[in-house]
Amino acid sequence: MARHLITSAIPYINGIKHLGNLVGSQLPADLYARYLRARGNEVMFLCATDEHGTPAELAAAKAGKPVADYCAEMHAVQAEIAQGFRLSFDHFGRSSSPQNHKLTQHLAGRLADAGLIREVSEKQVYSHADKRFLPDRYIEGTCPNCGYDKARGDQCENCTKQLDPTDLINPRSAISGSTDLEVRETKHLYLRQSDMRGKLQEWIDSKTDWPVLTTSIAKKWLNDGDGLQDRGITRDLDWGIPVKKGDEEWPGMEGKVFYVWFDAPIEYIACAGEWAEANGKTDADWERWWRTERGADDVRYTQFMGKDNVPFHTLSFPVTILGSGEDWKLVDYIKSFNYLNYDGGQFSTSQGRGVFMDQALEILPADYWRWWLLSHAPESSDSEFTWENFQGSVNKDLADVLGNFASRVTKFCRSKFSEAVPSGGTPGAREDQLIADLEKGLREYEAHMDAIEVRKSAAALRALWVLGNEYLQDVAPWSTFKEDPDAAAMQIRIALNLIRFYAVISSPFIPDASAQLLTAMHAEDATWPADVASAVQALPEGHVFSVPEVTFRKISDEERAGWQERFAGVRT
Numbered sequence: 356m357a358r359h360l361i362t363s364a365i366p367y368i369n370g371i372k373h374l375g376n377l378v379g380s381q382l383p384a385d386l387y388a389r390y391l392r393a394r395g396n397e398v399m400f401l402c403a404t405d406e407h408g409t410p411a412e413l414a415a416a417k418a419g420k421p422v423a424d425y426c427a428e429m430h431a432v433q434a435e436i437a438q439g440f441r442l443s444f445d446h447f448g449r450s451s452s453p454q455n456h457k458l459t460q461h462l463a464g465r466l467a468d469a470g471l472i473r474e475v476s477e478k479q480v481y482s483h484a485d486k487r488f489l490p491d492r493y494i495e496g497t498c499p500n501c502g503y504d505k506a507r508g509d510q511c512e513n514c515t516k517q518l519d520p521t522d523l524i525n526p527r528s529a530i531s532g533s534t535d536l537e538v539r540e541t542k543h544l545y546l547r548q549s550d551m552r553g554k555l556q557e558w559i560d561s562k563t564d565w566p567v568l569t570t571s572i573a574k575k576w577l578n579d580g581d582g583l584q585d586r587g588i589t590r591d592l593d594w595g596i597p598v599k600k601g602d603e604e605w606p607g608m609e610g611k612v613f614y615v616w617f618d619a620p621i622e623y624i625a626c627a628g629e630w631a632e633a634n635g636k637t638d639a640d641w642e643r644w645w646r647t648e649r650g651a652d653d654v655r656y657t658q659f660m661g662k663d664n665v666p667f668h669t670l671s672f673p674v675t676i677l678g679s680g681e682d683w684k685l686v687d688y689i690k691s692f693n694y695l696n697y698d699g700g701q702f703s704t705s706q707g708r709g710v711f712m713d714q715a716l717e718i719l720p721a722d723y724w725r726w727w728l729l730s731h732a733p734e735s736s737d738s739e740f741t742w743e744n745f746q747g748s749v750n751k752d753l754a755d756v757l758g759n760f761a762s763r764v765t766k767f768c769r770s771k772f773s774e775a776v777p778s779g780g781t782p783g784a785r786e787d788q789l790i791a792d793l794e795k796g797l798r799e800y801e802a803h804m805d806a807i808e809v810r811k812s813a814a815a816l817r818a819l820w821v822l823g824n825e826y827l828q829d830v831a832p833w834s835t836f837k838e839d840p841d842a843a844a845m846q847i848r849i850a851l852n853l854i855r856f857y858a859v860i861s862s863p864f865i866p867d868a869s870a871q872l873l874t875a876m877h878a879e880d881a882t883w884p885a886d887v888a889s890a891v892q893a894l895p896e897g898h899v900f901s902v903p904e905v906t907f908r909k910i911s912d913e914e915r916a917g918w919q920e921r922f923a924g925v926r927t
């Protein structure tokens with residue numbers, strides 16, 4: 356039994372994510388985790404909320420809540436929605452956990468001891484009214500280039516000119532609107548990523564099996580311009596992990612916290628510690644997933660993320676891991692995704708454009724979304740959600756091909772035989788052909804799943820469903836029954852077994868429908884099929900089943916049009 360560690364990029368705490376976020380990391384990670392478990396592997400699947408930084412503070416202020424309370428509430432909301440989509444995390448942690456505080460401070464101390472951290476004096480804008488330093492993008496003013504009066508301290512949205520906060524005319528705090536600002540000197544810690552460039556280059560070059568999307572982004576950041584830059588790892592904020600060197604104070608860093616990008620990926624590790632605590636396990640139980648000298652050497656570690664997260668995972672986080680000089684597990688494979696667009700434009704959280712995870716579950720069960728999103732995953736390029744495509748895919752693939760197969764076969768058996776697998780008849784050449792085709796198709800499906808080719812896996816699975824439908828069309832048991840009831844019994848026996856077979860192999864994509872079909876078939880054994888010939892005999896003659904409720908319903912044109920209008924923009 357192999358051991359697989361899987362992490363999904365951790366979603367930011369300040370609100371509910373849209374379907375584009377879901378398909379960019381959590382959902383394909385869940386598909387892979389479910390598949391590997393079904394194949395008998397030991398899996399540790401971790402995700403968490405990313406809770407630090409200015410946006411969390413501002414969202415909490417807007418909600419009129421202390422930031423810690425706000426994060427606790429939003430974590431619960433995101434956890435419930437994840438459960439709604441059947442994301443099968445072994446643990447859904449929090450980057451604000453005590454485990455992450457301790458580990459982040461520990462790793463920063465190790466990096467400092469290794470000479471990989473330097474101090475930098477910077478000038479930063481301080482707001483007296485807000486009693487805080489303001490990050491560049493929280494300072495607004497008039498653009499010196501075009502006169503736009505809502506230019507941000509890092510860039511003018513109107514003319515796209517890159518700016519420094521001190522360039523702005525009449526600068527003010529974007530938080531309070533106060534103009535009582537002052538430029539102050541402040542000290543920050545920088546991670547000397549540039550010192551690790553050679554080591555990173557060597558490591559990336561060794562990953563010849565990684566998707567081009569992943570390695571091309573990593574190489575661009577390593578080599579473009581002046582190459583990989585050092586990066587600040589501290590901020591003047593209240594909310595976050597206090598800057599410490601292990602357990603000790605860090606002179607000159609009092610009142611500062613680590614920058615959110617630094618502590619967020621460390622939460623992948625800390626999350627395993629949270630898992631251990633939540634489940635009454637020991638440190639050794641989680642360390643065997645993360646420390647190479649304590650068992651993790653034979654773990655395969657796969658990360659899932661959208662392309663915007665690739666630089667942090669290929670460069671910055673590996674600098675932390677490698678630079679620590681400790682035996683932490685490095686990622687073995689990074690699966691990255693392009694973007695999912697929405698109906699001729701982009702999903703927009705600020706404009707409420709597109710479907711958000713909570714809304715999706717209000718209108719249809721999780722499996723409908725899981726199937727569409729995974730079968731259209733933005734792998735080789737960006738992909739686009741349209742309601743027409745969604746309706747077509749649900750109605751054809753799920754309702755007509757899979758759902759209808761289960762319904763027809765079970766209802767026919769109930770009306771002509773009974774609610775038990777009928778006896779009689781002997782399989783012949785057409786059945787041999789079916790089994791050979793399914794065998795070939797199943798191996799293709801497994802090969803795509805092993806390679807984490809999500810769209811190809813969905814297509815291969817659908818092709819397996821189609822083979823069953825074609826068989827049923829060909830042998831037409833409803834006609835056979837009139838002349839040769841025994842032959843019809845044999846055909847229906849095969850088809851009833853195919854329902855169980857489909858339920859088992861479809862479970863990574865559509866877990867609820869799979870469970871429903873297994874229950875209807877009274878199938879106790881849901882083991883992944885070793886070979887199709889035995890799988891089509893798993894339910895023996897006389898085995899009792901029940902006709903399943905409608906597995907997938909069709910989406911009407913009226914519904915489609917209504918949703919199209921509802922999600923066009925401005926969330927209500």
Ligand SMILES: [Zn+2]
Pocket residue numbers: 498499500501502503506511512513514515516
């Ligand atoms: Zn401008």
